[in-house]
Amino acid sequence: MxxxxxQIQYLKGVAHPLKPVVLLGSNGLTEAVVAEIDYALxxxxxxxxxxxxxxxxxxxxxxxxxxxxxxxxxxxxxxxxLIIYRQSEEKKIRIPKL
Numbered sequence: 001m002x003x004x005x006x007q008i009q010y011l012k013g014v015a016h017p018l019k020p021v022v023l024l025g026s027n028g029l030t031e032a033v034v035a036e037i038d039y040a041l042x043x044x045x046x047x048x049x050x051x052x053x054x055x056x057x058x059x060x061x062x063x064x065x066x067x068x069x070x071x072x073x074x075x076x077x078x079x080x081x082l083i084i085y086r087q088s089e090e091k092k093i094r095i096p097k098l
Contacts, residue, residue, distance in 0.1 A: 003073060003085075007095050011046060011075050014093060015083045020048040029062050034069045041072055041086045045093050049082045 003011070021040045024033060040047045049066065053059050063082055067074050072086035087093075 003075075003095070008075055010096055011085055011093070012083070015046050015048060015075065018046070018048050018083075020050040020081060022047065023050040024052055024062070026052075029065055034066070037066060037072075037084075038070050041070055041084070042088055045088050046075070046083070046085045049084065051080050051082055053080070 021044065022033065022037050027033075037047070037049065051059055051062055053062070059077070059080075063074060063077060066072070066082065067084060070084070070086060072084040075083040075085050077083075085093075087095075
């Protein structure tokens with residue numbers, strides 16, 4: 001899904017009060033973690049994920065893999081927190097068409 005800057009800003013605002021739904025453990029990005037992220041996206045549409053690594057390259061690879069495996073859109077990465085979005089069938093979050 002392609003989002004413009006106004007839509008991304010809107011989703012950042014919606015995500016601000018959210019708590020991380022998925023926390024990556026010491027095993028990293030496993031199939032079970034991807035399945036949990038996929039389930040959470042189906043339920044919430046917009047989620048935060050904690051990625052416990054300080055290495056930028058590793059974090060970038062994890063973010064890319066999560067977005068690819070779950071067909072989601074990266075909204076923002078702040079520190080160790082990733083915010084992603086994937087629209088569900090019910091369209092729970094109304095994104096402005098700007």
